[in-house]
Amino acid sequence: MPAIRTARERAREELTREIKQEARRQLASVGAQQLSLRAVARELGMASSALYRYFAGRDELLTALIIDAYDELGDVADHALAGTAGAAPRDRWCALWTAARDWARANPHEFALVYGTPVPGYAAPRDTVEPATRLPLALLAVVRDAPLRPTPPGPAPRGALPEQLAALAAALAPGLPPHVLARAVTAWIQLVGLIGFELHGHLVGSIDPAGDLFAWTAEQTADALGL
């Protein structure tokens, strides 16, 4: 990757970025469903067919946006982690939750893109899995680095779960007790689920606004983990 590149390469890179930028703008304003290749091209002053020199199709453009969204959420999480480096683990945990929710509320369409209904017939390519793991990894980092109060063991994992947890622990958090890891996983799901419920209006009319339920759930999960 030398700085010396042909004009063509530089133009290509820049245009690719501009296309993604404009697509991102449209995503934020009208959502993934309504994202139109032609509209993107129109806004950029180019023919719609020219766009296919840069992205093989709508799906590939969406995939690029998905990766960006995952990465942005990952950045937000890492930033929250770094900003609370010396703090109490429980506070770090809650800070992470708040950061994720704030980002999702500020970027609802991006959140829906990554944690909502996948596009039909769309299988997430390999490139998306690494960025996707950044939020759960950040959550796990808090748990892994913290001295944990002992907690009641709860129900015993059965069936394939013990091995799944053992494999996960071996890869991500060696030494973490299985039941703690299981709780971390369900906490992650709870975090995402709660944000989704709030964003998609499932709590309107009952727990609305949902900010205080969110904070309560963060603390509840922290308790369950022994943070």
Added chain:
Amino acid sequence: MPAIRTARERAREELTREIKQEARRQLASVGAQQLSLRAVARELGMASSALYRYFAGRDELLTALIIDAYDELGDVADHALAGTAGAAPRDRWCALWTAARDWARANPHEFALVYGTPVPGYAAPRDTVEPATRLPLALLAVVRDAPLRPTPPGPAPRGALPEQLAALAAALAPGLPPHVLARAVTAWIQLVGLIGFELHGHLVGSIDPAGDLFAWTAEQTADALGL
């Protein structure tokens, strides 16, 4: 609603049902995103424009499908409830979880329709809220009717949450302690979130298959509620 109706009314009712049926078929096979009014009309052998005599547009047709999906999920929940009428509350709780998951796995597009990303610019009409409450109400029914072991109170609800919980309790489960109600709400979110994660592939490669995590989470939430 007399049995005597004009031929027109009967034809209208029947056609409305047939349209919904065909739309449902397409929903199940290609998903909500790809559901096409023209394709529905084509399959039914009518002009696409004729369809607008029965549904004002794609959104209204989707709304009808949403209501149907909520109702079907509600039926499944009620059936699970009725089928375990005399059983231990904890078993009823787990049966409800299993029933919901089974339905979602059998009808992934329907699940996505109601608990996935809403159609952009689409605000759920009033008609959908009642059917939508049936699953959470079924979950709550188990908790309400059961003798609960005392559980540690956990973090105290703050801000608006106590009043929100009090209002909810007054309407749905008078006498239920606020922290139990809060846990029931988060359990509901966890149930839906976990199903969504499994269906949308967020657990592929880590906890996969997710059945045992699901069962574990059901028991975990039952524990937390004191069931």
Added chain:
DNA sequence: TCCCTTTCGAGAGCACTGCTCTCGTTTCGC
């Protein structure tokens, strides 16, 4: 420097979509 290959942008075009409007026909209620 010339030339051949690759890359690129534009335009036309295809097969779709949701939706509207019009225009005969059928059906209903009086």
Added chain:
DNA sequence: GCGAAACGAGAGCAGTGCTCTCGAAAGGGA
């Protein structure tokens, strides 16, 4: 029986993703 309402079909509009072709521009080897 007749007027009004409901209905089905067709044409048409504006939009979509995507493909193909064609001429222009840029790149690298001789």
